[in-house]
Amino acid sequence: MTRRQAEAARRNVEKAQKAARAKKTLTKLPKQTRRDLGHQAAMSRQRGGQPGHNLEDRTRQDLYEVAKSKHIEGRSKMGKSELIAAIRRAG
Template sequence: MHAVWIVVSSRKRRNDVAEVSESDCKATEAAKRNVKRAQEAAKRKRTIANLPEATRRGLAEQARKGRERGGRPGHALEDRNREQLYEIAREMDLRGRSKMGKWELIDAIRAAR
């Protein structure tokens, strides 16, 4: 095993020397690469920012209504979030519900009623 020596500065002593194994160095480098890749992917994705303005406005309106209700579900299906709709679909035992989005869940629940 090859050891890599690094200089660690501390408040008590300046330039303490610590031994770090090569595998620790590789793991650290891999973690840094993964973080960088995740940050780049998040920048590329930014799905809400890339939506049309009318759609963004609609999402903001839904969020505002939810805040006004204090996070409680509304009576209309449109006023509920995807998790709440998923629970309704689960109780109704609708097939394929895990792959459905909010509006698909609304359509499926209405069709099943």
């Protein structure tokens, strides 16, 4: 998970908590939402806010920057999956 993803997860948790406070309880959130929020928070704590190592965990913009540093041509027209494949081919 990248720093941006960790921040987004933190914002999502804060937003859900704010909504829950407005409703006075987290128990009114759907069970899957509560589970997902807990999972996001646990993963972020586990990494200490550091980005994940898997390319699939990164955003397209993060992958674009990696491709740029590896001088991969045509990167601006590539989607996330294409960037991942090109980065892996480039080594």
